[in-house]
Amino acid sequence: MTSTDALDTLLAGYVAGGLPEPARVLVASHLEISERNRPFVRQLEAMAGAELETIEPIPIRHRDERLARIFALTADEPPRAPPSRHDPRLPDALARFLGRDLPDLRWRTLLPGVRECRLGETDGCEATLYWIRGGKPIPAHTHEGLELTLVLDGAFSDGEGRYGRGEIAIADDEVDHRPIAEPGTDCLCFAVTDAPLRLTGPIGRFFAPFMR
Amino acid sequence: MSIADPGRMASERDEFADLVERIARHRDREAFGRLFDHFTPRLEAYLIRLGSDAGSAEELAQEAMVTLWRKAALFDRTKSSVGTWLYRIARNRRIDAHRRNRDAALDPEEPLLQPSAPEDADEIIDARRREDKIRVALAVLPPEQIELVRLAFYSGLSHSQIAEQSGLPLGTVKSRIRLAFSRLRKALEDDGLTEF
Numbered sequence: 001m002t003s004t005d006a007l008d009t010l011l012a013g014y015v016a017g018g019l020p021e022p023a024r025v026l027v028a029s030h031l032e033i034s035e036r037n038r039p040f041v042r043q044l045e046a047m048a049g050a051e052l053e054t055i056e057p058i059p060i061r062h063r064d065e066r067l068a069r070i071f072a073l074t075a076d077e078p079p080r081a082p083p084s085r086h087d088p089r090l091p092d093a094l095a096r097f098l099g100r101d102l103p104d105l106r107w108r109t110l111l112p113g114v115r116e117c118r119l120g121e122t123d124g125c126e127a128t129l130y131w132i133r134g135g136k137p138i139p140a141h142t143h144e145g146l147e148l149t150l151v152l153d154g155a156f157s158d159g160e161g162r163y164g165r166g167e168i169a170i171a172d173d174e175v176d177h178r179p180i181a182e183p184g185t186d187c188l189c190f191a192v193t194d195a196p197l198r199l200t201g202p203i204g205r206f207f208a209p210f211m212r
Numbered sequence: 213m214s215i216a217d218p219g220r221m222a223s224e225r226d227e228f229a230d231l232v233e234r235i236a237r238h239r240d241r242e243a244f245g246r247l248f249d250h251f252t253p254r255l256e257a258y259l260i261r262l263g264s265d266a267g268s269a270e271e272l273a274q275e276a277m278v279t280l281w282r283k284a285a286l287f288d289r290t291k292s293s294v295g296t297w298l299y300r301i302a303r304n305r306r307i308d309a310h311r312r313n314r315d316a317a318l319d320p321e322e323p324l325l326q327p328s329a330p331e332d333a334d335e336i337i338d339a340r341r342r343e344d345k346i347r348v349a350l351a352v353l354p355p356e357q358i359e360l361v362r363l364a365f366y367s368g369l370s371h372s373q374i375a376e377q378s379g380l381p382l383g384t385v386k387s388r389i390r391l392a393f394s395r396l397r398k399a400l401e402d403d404g405l406t407e408f
Contacts (some may be wrong), residue, residue, distance in 0.1 A: 006390060008390070008394045008395050010395050011393075015260075015304040016303075021311065025309065029351075040397055043400055044364030045292070045300055046292065046293070046296050046298065047350070048296070048299050048303075049295040049297070049298070049299040049300075050221075050293075050295065051222075051299075052255070052299055053221065053295060055259055057256075058253050058256050058257045058260070060252050060253050060256075063248075066248075066274060067241075067245060067248060069274075070244070070274075070281050070282075071241060071246075073281065073282065086219075122314070124249075128340050183351060
């Protein structure tokens, strides 16, 4: 099973509207930044739209009242609030999810050059931002579930490959990966896990009691 | 995902797009009524299949149709069919409703979050060509994979529920679904379809 398969399935979950909120935000952010998977997502959406034509329709109740309610509305929806100004590295979908800008988040230092901001659990997934100085390792961990990492700035490499801005790394169960931020630009990542992290290695053991 | 008659679908697609444009230009109630009658029962059936009860399905479909009435001018026939556009709106409304429920449970004072945009910024793609090719691409999948894609995609069932229903081990379900989506993608890419 390759990570490409896992990514395609993730994209299909996004199209179907079935992802937990943090994963949905991660995919929406990816699509905002990167063009690569937009065509595939549009194709899957077209497939879902075509499926509406083959579905067995159910009878409409209160048709005339429902139409009258719609016609009573003014033509225009109230304009949406303009998107708030935020750090340009943040895609709009992620900025809305965070509800505040990067410097206003509660960051804490895990190691010199490694900061995290835990965003709590939503729909059974933990969301975390990592801010890693170029050249520093991201704390190694294994996963009891799936971890999705979207690179927002800089880049990192693990055993599987190199991930730059807009790319999603998917780490499956039993992967003990050791991501390292590339030298140069600080690496900013948005990570979503569907199970609590379990840190490994000497640093992990040291931090594990504080992590959970 | 059954293969509908492509000719009939193409003319219907044009007709629906014409109706949306009449709403955008003239607030044409007759045009809206026809789209309402066609799509509302389908959207409700789709939402129920995903697990909504009849009441919420009705509410969400109504919200989607309200969006069609108010935002008809944003529809672009070169980018998608009316069905696909409404599918995306209904999907986003369903996500918004889920978010409202969850946030209300956490903090009743929390003001409603921004609704999702009915349509994201999009690249220009010939919608008709895309939808025709998808039917061709789907035809390369073996029937059992199509069935799994259908279950994963439209039924709202989790992988473990699909495993339970089909009697297959969970790992098998997961890997077959992954394989199916990647074959679908490969079929689309071999066709040059992602080279827009």
